[in-house]
Each structure stands twice: as C-alpha cells, then as structure tokens.
Amino acid sequence: MPKLSVIIPCYYNEANIPITGPELIRNEQRFPPGVEFEYVLVDDGSRDGTWAALQGFQQQYPDRVTLVKLAGNVGSYNAIVAGIAHATGDCLAVITADLQDPPELLAEMYGYWERGLKLVLANRADREEGLVQSLVSNTFHYLMRRIALPGVPSGGFDMVFFDRQLRDQVVQMHERNSNVFYLLVWLGYPYVSIPYTRRKREVGRSRWTFSKKVKLFVDSLLSFSFFPVRMISVLGLGLGAVAVAYGLFLLVLRLLGENEPEGWTTLMLVLLFVSAFQMVALGIIGEYVWRGLDAARTRPLYVAEQVQPARPAAPSAPPVG
Template identity: 25%
Template structure:
C-alpha cells in the first residue's frame, strides 16, 4: 500500500443497513479515479452488526479496506480523529456512512483539491433533511461564525477533502474534543467550498438528535472561543454598575419617603435573576475547566483493534 494517494475516512455507528450499499457505490467511484486509495472505517462502538459487515468488506478488499474498532462510543469527531492518525494518503476525504452525501461526488472534491486548495469544504445543495434540522443548521452556522470568526456556508457538513499536512497538524493537537471543519479551515492556507448534491436518508435513522447537536455547539464554543466567558465578564460589569445605581436609588427613596414594603418583591426578583445568571456563568467556567482536565488526564478514545491485511502492518508511509 505504499504510495497511497487518496484516503477515505468513514465513521460508523449503527449503520448496518447502509454499509453494503455504501461499499457497492464507493469502490467503483474510487477505482475510476485512477488513483491509489484506501478506505478506513472507524466503528464507533456500534450495537448492531456493523462490525461484522465491516469485517466482511475488509476480507473482500484486503488491500484497500482497513477498520478501526473502538472499545466504546466516543462520537463522530473522535472516530474521524482516530482514522486521521492512521491514514497513509496525501489527500484525505471524510465521508459519512449514511449515503446522504453521495460517494459519486468525490471526484468533484478531488478535482477542486487538485487546483491547489489544501482544504475543500462542501455545502449541501437542496438539503434533504427535516425542516427543523435545516433551519437549526442555518442558525448554528451563524452562531459558529460569531464564536469562531470562521465563515463557511455549511460548517455542519463533514464531506470534505484535506491535504495531508493539514491532517498532520490536526492530529498533533492535544485537545480531548475538537470540531474538525473549523480547525482545518483555520489551519488552511488556501481553503474553498463547493456545492454538492445531498440525498435524503433512505436507510437507518440519524444518530444526531437535539442533544447531540447542542453538545456539538457547546464543544465548538468552548474549544474555539473565549466569547462565552468574555460575555459573562462584560455582562457582570454592566450588572454591577446597574446594581450600584439601584442601591443609590433605593437609599435615596428610603431617605425621602421612608421604609417601603412594596420594594421587597422587586428586590427578591432581582436577586433571583442575578443568582440564575451567576449559576449559568459558573457552568460555563466549569465547562472550560472540565476540558482542561480531559486534555491533561483522559484519553480521547480507546481502540479495541485495528483490522487490516498483514502486509500493511509495517507500511506506515507518510
């Protein structure tokens, strides 16, 4: 497998219904490129028969297919990171296993990459998702831009091509959690985006629910931006100033009008509001501290096994 040009990275979590179809569509596309290639599947702790199917594919294509089998479920981005550490190609393309990003679009990514771009992102044309996911994604893209300063049309689309030096820089980081598209975009010298076809999911269910999407948003905010802490610092300064003015006002009223029972309820409401804001701020600070702890003390993921042809075990061509 020396001289591999193209590496396809595919995270897998409970995708037994789509894996055979994915392989049947993907392999002919890669063969038609005329480039040497490999396909790395990361089994992210699947509970179904995904790993069994992946082993069958590896036996069918022993020189091209490799499998990273996680010891648990660590999430899509960690599955991609693990594959990034094992890739041998000079061009790395990330592809989801659900077939919503058609493998037939890979040549378009490759063509754009070979024009001299080190990162080629994609945005979904005529997106075939539920309305709440579509509008939620648009809102999330705007929030991500505010938090990271990185302007991409579709930051949530993982169908992207990366130059090997970009992947090596991503892998060399020590973060326990990271949002790969934004990090790669920041590292790139000449990134670009192209519109690619997007299909409806016909097999299986989406593994990204509302909680997972919120979790990704929190990861993004705390990994790439100090905006949340800066916001609460600025907000705290404003509230402190207003509180000082309120104290002066209440003292003045007491001097002029004497004791007033009516103001007690207003004061209680203000105190409850400030306490809730303080708790929220503490939660955000705790999120940052938790990430420091994870980076220092915790492994990002656990690999049960790497399944590949024996002839590839000593071949770690960079």
C-alpha cells in the same frame, strides 16, 4: 501515483455498509487513471452487526480496505480522528456511511487538491430533511459563524478533503472535546467550498440525537471562542451598572424626603435573577476548567480494540518455462 484515503466513521450502520461500499468502489471511475484508493472504516463501538458488515466489505476488497474497531463509543469526531491516524494516503477525505453526502463530489474535490489547495469543503447549501432538523442545524452554524469561526461556510459541512500535511498537524494536536472539521478550518489554510444538497437518509435510523447536537455545539463554541467568558464579564458589568443606577435613585429619593419604594417581590426577583446568573457563570467557567483537567490527564481520545489493515494483493507468479 497519489493515494487517496477515505475515512468513514460507522455507528449502527449494519444496513448501510452493503450499499455504501459498492457505491464508493463505483465512484473510483470518476477519478483520473492511476489514483490509488484506501478506505478506512471505523466502527465507533456499535453493538449491532456493523463490524461483521465491515469485515464482509474488506473480504471483497482486501487490498484497499482498512478496518478499525474501537472498544467503546467515543463519538463520531473522535472516530474520525482514529481513522485519520490510521490513514496512509497523500490526501484524505471524510464522508458519512449513510450516503447523505454524495460520493461523486470526491472527484471534484480531488481536482482542487491536484491544483494545490490543501483543504476543500463541501458545504450544505440545502438539505432533503424536515423543517425542525434544518432549523436546528442552520441555527447552530449561524451562531458558530457569528461568535466562533467567521470563515466557515454557511450551512455547515460534514464532508472534507485535505492534504496529508493537515492530517499530520491534526493528529499531533490531540485536541479534546472539539470539532475536527472546524479544527481543519482553524489551521488557517486557504480553502474552496463546494455547495451541495444533503440527501435524505434512506436506510437505517440516525443516531445523531439532539443531546449529541447540543454537546457538539458546546464543544465547538468553547473550543474556538472566548465569547462565553466575555459574555459573563459584560453581563456582570451590566448588572453592576444597574445596581449603581438604582442606588443613586434611592439616594435622590432620600435627599428629597420622598418615601423609598416598597418592593419585597421586586427584591426577591432581582435576587433570584442575580443568583441564576451566578450559577450560569459558574457553570460556564466550570466547563472550561473541566476541559483543562481532561486535557491535563492526557487520556487517549479512543481505544482501538482491533485494527485490520489492508492487505496488498500478492504479485502474480512469473510464468514457468
């Protein structure tokens, strides 16, 4: 029978695990009989009691829970890659540890996988969150659709279901400073998208800060689009055209014997604008150069301090006599 591996990145989720674990176990009833389950929970360098909570969950279900403890915090997407690398299932899914993404969708996604689809996405059609957070998230995904990956569903997605073939390809890539979810879409396999309403977080405080969101946007944009470099070229050509036009304007004034416009303030503004553009352009180019250097160093995406694999249940002893 097929085996499903569910990867769950955890970061300061001490209070969530006692709720999420049993919920995932209850959710198994929605699947067809005979499906084998594996839960790979990755502690992304938490400094609270997350690891102890994960160990407690594994003690309850030692035959299906694998734990990976990372030495330091490497970000949720690298933690997901660590979970994918340690998963052994025929199909895999990624879900958050705070139950904002409903586990009951996994059974429906599994059904699409059984029909032959190698990638299934659950996209956020709506969210039970504040206006500012929704606006930031929707803007992020709109820009990514416009300038990087036109095929991704609107609203974004944090829950994916994919075949082991995609798992092997993602692990082999060793992609750095990227977005593993967008990488799955980039592979090019046909997929189906299931809309859902993202729940409001009920337990604990989110560690997904604004700075992390900005980094994710930059990483995603630079990993899947040449738009920033092309934008530098277009703006440079535009500024050059403006300079040529202004030069021709001054030449005509001189030929006509007119006084050239005095504009020390204007000159300084133009100089500051061009200088600012040059610094921004150098910064964008520097981001690409740094990513090339980071990839050339071939450092690991994560360091696993401790791995506790699932322990299959011991077979019962045959009756005596």
